[in-house]
Amino acid sequence: xxxxxxxxxxxxxxxxxxxxxxxxxxxxxxxxxxxxxxxxxxxxxxxxxxxxxxxxxxxxxxxxxxxxxxxxxxxxxxxxxxxxxxxxxxxxxxxxxxxxxxxxxxxxxxxxxxxxxxxxxxxxxxxxxxxxxxxxxxxxxxxxxxxxxxxxxxxxxxxxxxxxxxxxxxxxxxxxxxxxxxxxxxxxxxxxxxxxxxxxxxxxxxxxxxxxxxxxxxxxxxxxxxxxxxxxxxxxxxxxxxxxxxxxxxxxxxxxxxxxxxxxxxxxxxxxxxxxxxxxxxxxxxxxxxxxxxxxxxxxxxxxxxxxxxxxxxxxxxxxxxxxxxxxxxxxxxxxxxxxxxxxxxxxxxxxxxxxxxxxxxxxxxxxxxxxxxxxxxxxxxxxxxxxxxxxxxxxxxxxxxxxxxxxxxxxxxxxxxxxxxxxxxxxxxxxxxxxxxxxxxxxxxxxxxxxxxxxxxxxxxxxxxxxxxxxxxxxxxxxxxx
Amino acid sequence: xxxxxxxxxxxxxxxxxxxxxxxxxxxxxxxxxxxxxxxxxxxxxxxxxxxxxxxxxxxxxxxxxxxxxxxxxxxxxxxxxxxxxxxxxxxxxxxxxxxxxxxxxxxxxxxxxxxxxxxxxxxxxxxxxxxxxxxxxxxxxxxxxxxxxxxxxxxxxxxxxxxxxxxxxxxxxxxxxxxxxxxxxxxxxxxxxxxxxxxxxxxxxxxxxxxxxxxxxxxxxxxxxxxxxxxxxxxxxxxxxxxxxxxxxxxxxxxxxxxxxxxxxxxxxxxxxxxxxxxxxxxxxxxxxxxxxxxxxxxxxxxxxxxxxxxxxxxxxxxxxxxxxxxxxxxxxxxxxxxxxxxxxxxxxxxxxxxxxxxxxxxxxxxxxxxxxxxxxxxxxxxxxxxxxxxxxxxxxxxxxxxxxxxxxxxxxxxxxxxxxxxxxxxxxxxxxxxxxxxxxxxxxxxx
Numbered sequence: 001x002x003x004x005x006x007x008x009x010x011x012x013x014x015x016x017x018x019x020x021x022x023x024x025x026x027x028x029x030x031x032x033x034x035x036x037x038x039x040x041x042x043x044x045x046x047x048x049x050x051x052x053x054x055x056x057x058x059x060x061x062x063x064x065x066x067x068x069x070x071x072x073x074x075x076x077x078x079x080x081x082x083x084x085x086x087x088x089x090x091x092x093x094x095x096x097x098x099x100x101x102x103x104x105x106x107x108x109x110x111x112x113x114x115x116x117x118x119x120x121x122x123x124x125x126x127x128x129x130x131x132x133x134x135x136x137x138x139x140x141x142x143x144x145x146x147x148x149x150x151x152x153x154x155x156x157x158x159x160x161x162x163x164x165x166x167x168x169x170x171x172x173x174x175x176x177x178x179x180x181x182x183x184x185x186x187x188x189x190x191x192x193x194x195x196x197x198x199x200x201x202x203x204x205x206x207x208x209x210x211x212x213x214x215x216x217x218x219x220x221x222x223x224x225x226x227x228x229x230x231x232x233x234x235x236x237x238x239x240x241x242x243x244x245x246x247x248x249x250x251x252x253x254x255x256x257x258x259x260x261x262x263x264x265x266x267x268x269x270x271x272x273x274x275x276x277x278x279x280x281x282x283x284x285x286x287x288x289x290x291x292x293x294x295x296x297x298x299x300x301x302x303x304x305x306x307x308x309x310x311x312x313x314x315x316x317x318x319x320x321x322x323x324x325x326x327x328x329x330x331x332x333x334x335x336x337x338x339x340x341x342x343x344x345x346x347x348x349x350x351x352x353x354x355x356x357x358x359x360x361x362x363x364x365x366x367x368x369x370x371x372x373x374x375x376x377x378x379x380x381x382x383x384x385x386x387x388x389x390x391x392x393x394x395x396x397x398x399x400x401x402x403x404x405x406x407x408x409x410x411x412x413x414x415x416x417x418x419x420x421x422x423x424x425x426x427x428x429x430x431x432x433x434x435x436x437x438x439x440x441x442x443x444x445x446x447x448x449x450x451x452x453x454x455x456x457x458x459x460x461x462x463x464x465x466x467x468x469x470x471x472x473x474x475x476x477x478x479x480x481x482x483x
Numbered sequence: 484x485x486x487x488x489x490x491x492x493x494x495x496x497x498x499x500x501x502x503x504x505x506x507x508x509x510x511x512x513x514x515x516x517x518x519x520x521x522x523x524x525x526x527x528x529x530x531x532x533x534x535x536x537x538x539x540x541x542x543x544x545x546x547x548x549x550x551x552x553x554x555x556x557x558x559x560x561x562x563x564x565x566x567x568x569x570x571x572x573x574x575x576x577x578x579x580x581x582x583x584x585x586x587x588x589x590x591x592x593x594x595x596x597x598x599x600x601x602x603x604x605x606x607x608x609x610x611x612x613x614x615x616x617x618x619x620x621x622x623x624x625x626x627x628x629x630x631x632x633x634x635x636x637x638x639x640x641x642x643x644x645x646x647x648x649x650x651x652x653x654x655x656x657x658x659x660x661x662x663x664x665x666x667x668x669x670x671x672x673x674x675x676x677x678x679x680x681x682x683x684x685x686x687x688x689x690x691x692x693x694x695x696x697x698x699x700x701x702x703x704x705x706x707x708x709x710x711x712x713x714x715x716x717x718x719x720x721x722x723x724x725x726x727x728x729x730x731x732x733x734x735x736x737x738x739x740x741x742x743x744x745x746x747x748x749x750x751x752x753x754x755x756x757x758x759x760x761x762x763x764x765x766x767x768x769x770x771x772x773x774x775x776x777x778x779x780x781x782x783x784x785x786x787x788x789x790x791x792x793x794x795x796x797x798x799x800x801x802x803x804x805x806x807x808x809x810x811x812x813x814x815x816x817x818x819x820x821x822x823x824x825x826x827x828x829x830x831x832x833x834x835x836x837x838x839x840x841x842x843x844x845x846x847x848x849x850x851x852x853x854x855x856x857x858x859x860x861x862x863x864x865x866x867x868x869x870x871x872x873x874x875x876x877x878x879x880x881x882x883x884x885x886x887x888x889x890x891x892x893x894x895x896x897x898x899x900x901x902x903x904x905x906x907x908x909x910x911x912x913x914x915x916x917x918x919x920x921x922x923x924x925x926x927x928x929x930x931x
Contacts, residue, residue, distance in 0.1 A: 023718075023721075027725070034733065034737075041740045041741075041744055045743060045744055048744070048747045052747070052752055055749075056749075056755075056756050059756060060759075063756070063760055067767075068767050070767065078759070096602065096604070099605055102752070105755065105759070113595050113597075115594045115751075116748075117577070118743065119604060120577050120855075121852075122743070122852065123828040124574055124845050124851060124852075125735050125738060125742070125832075125838060127841075128731065128735035129736050130739060130740065140733075147721055151717075247629075254720065254724055258621065265606050266606045266607055266609055266613070269603055270515060270608065273603045278600060281579065281597055282526055282533060282581060282583070283525075286529065289537075356602070363606070387601055390601055423794075424792060425793060426793070427794075
């Protein structure tokens, strides 16, 4: 391998001339301040949110356990809560978090919505976007790179120094590499301290006891962002090298930036949502209700489905009324009802999620054209703030709800007498020690392998982008002209 | 002269591409607005139909027990959507425009969210307000960043300077043409929107139009000021884009983070935990405690005595009521916090024209947080009205079949908020005058 001496010399030269420009100095300083602000406000927000959700998760659990002896069906209605907790990396990448509901009430018979999202509590301000480390790295730094790099080659061409350089035996390849190295060097002045702060905060948040899974996630987070920034350095230099004037280079680069970070992400998602229209809540719920009624309505005394169950039970146990059955009949019916309604609910949910997937498929595909969408998807996945993580949270909550409701039904079938108490009798109860049988809700964020699996399109597109840019450097080095 | 300048402007390839691009996106935004409008209308129809069927079915099942029937049936309240809402969807995609509630405890139902794909919410709508606020400025910047500077760089400025008597007037004419063409674009799009989305010609629309014009002028005023500094084209482009970035992305995001951290809302979770306990604990308490609370709240129901049996609907609804009453403090605190957030963001927005315009457009379209808070308040009143109507019927166990159920139609809430011209226009007007004033001074000070 031959030494990169020339490249380093060019890079150093670029770096020196960049910092002679006070405007660049000010912008760099400013982005540094924004980075710090993003780090600390993200930290504050994260601790607020997690403290609150942990506090009430804990409190609601205590409340659950404190319940006195009662009918298990009362407990099934007392219900539990699933409060969403964030992962440490979400301090740096908020992703879709502000739009996620933070609390789901889990009770028998009913799948409640995830409520209290940050977006619902916000004036439209949130819709302008949020300031996080990831946003600075993904949106602001590429623009800074373009501002630094637009005249990297084009200005030399305008000044006529380009011819001098090339005639002194420096090859195009060396020149391009050197310029890319130079811009990357300037960006690293921001990137490296950011990463150090990021890792420190990340360690502090976990009290220095880190899991292997989280470590791989943060390493990949850093690696992908590093690669992403290098892309933009390469794009900047290539565009600058192929533009006649620095003004043309600047305008093209600004155009690229706008299309990548502002216009494409919004339009592709909007097109997806426009073409694949999702049902509204009222439609969704009334469809479910209709299907459940078709299957059988446990509240309707004349319902055929439940009448058949009753008749078969009576014949198996050879009794003439449900009161004579050796177990609690209404508990048995509720078990059946819960099974049917949650199966139907899940079928409809699956259909709804398929519509959402189709809506998202547009922007996922566009990540092949747009590295911004690719990195955004990957970093949201790594910080468990992407779409799949949210659906995963909702599914875990629903599984918990179903098991809790069926557990309570089971207790009722087993322990509650089948004889209905008279109007003045005390209600039938079971011992409160049963409440502890239902474990506390615990959300397990998706591990690294699942994350990579669900964001595989973006990972592949990033790899393709790297390959393509290296190929482009080669092609450019062969075809570029000095004038 | 003006005609020639206009021809020169419109003939350029960049101008044409820019204008056509913007026009196409405007049309897309109208289509998206139309889809949203239709969806809202369908929802309302669906809700009306659903309510009718749902009540009829349940009334047939539970014809002997008024209390049990009212346990199930839901009544819907619609937050009326103005036609102009299709131009500024605002928070209407996040917040549900229909609330369906039973007369049981309200606090557990009030905050139920809309079904949404979070990906759509994250990327945001391409409604017309987005096009106006994000993309119009970009075109304005593209049209004006190189005025004067380009001619200086190419050397034609000297010819202009020697041939026209007043170069400042010449610069004004250059701006005048560009301003007119963008305002014409805005007018055309809004005109099409009026026909296409059936937006009535009323105060809301005129304020919307006025804000649009002032906002366009604001960006021209910024460009005018930057051009007046007479730097080179590259500098202008970088500085104008940086200003755009600041006003549209960085400042709103910083302020949003500030407000979120300044007014955190732990009350939401506290409320939801509290209302659950407040209702459920009453099952295990002496009935007298619950009933006394209930009689205290509604002295008119004291005539219904303390239940003698183990279960009475009177007691059941008194427990439900207690869930709301005992968590009223948390509920108020939550509402107060949300008001504070709304006020703080509106106050700060006055100093940031982009934010101000967005919030005002949403306010006009009744799709802002303020509207949502009013809707929640109205939901509470609606719920209370239903409660008070049905309580005596439940406690008397009135005959279900005697009730005329068809009269319970979906009700609609109309936001009565008035539009204030001063509040909408003054901040923008102020910034416009300030920037033009400074620009003027710069031009006069320096020899052009």
